[in-house]
Amino acid sequence: GIQVEQSPPDLILQEGANSTLRCNFSDSVNNLQWFHQNPWGQLINLFYIPSGTKQNGRLSATTVATERYSLLYISSSQTTDSGVYFCAVGESSASKIIFGSGTRLSIRP
């Protein structure tokens, strides 16, 4: 099956800093999503991005499907950005998507 690796596993930054989170996957995918899990466990869908680039406020994501990686950029970090960021991939629709191990981001005031 598809393998998903995220890096770095942990990231500690000061408020206002920028960060780049990476997701590598082992095979071709037609579905790739980024999620943020806040400290209370709630999972929020950030992007559906099987290819190309999308931006939403301070967050943006780029997926280079031919090279099998995706990047999530967070600019001007805020303490509310803290939590775990997951990349999830699948071969087709939302069924059978596989989650990476996540990047734990801590933003210090």
Place this chain on the structure above:
Amino acid sequence: SAVISQKPSRDICQRGTSLTIQCQVDSQVTMMFWYRQQPGQSLTLIATANQGSEATYESGFVIDKFPISRPNLTFSTLTVSNMSPEDSSIYLCSVAESSGNTIYFGEGSWLTVV
């Protein structure tokens, strides 16, 4: 996106008992899923809840341990049977939006088995 409500949000359960988690969606959805997240771990798909038929379970999960019901397009339940401390996890209900590509999660049910 759909609004997904789960109950209970949190519970402490005795070893050997069973607990049923409910998931209610504010609109009809075709695809509905149940995930488990063990402490400090990523999410693992338990099963796809199929409306009007038996759920489709992933490798490592069986119906006797995790029976699932899906009586209609807005509601599903997951039962965790004969619980042990290893079942302490967050259990999450999720749905796919109409295109079938993007998934959304409920707030999760935090179970602790003692």
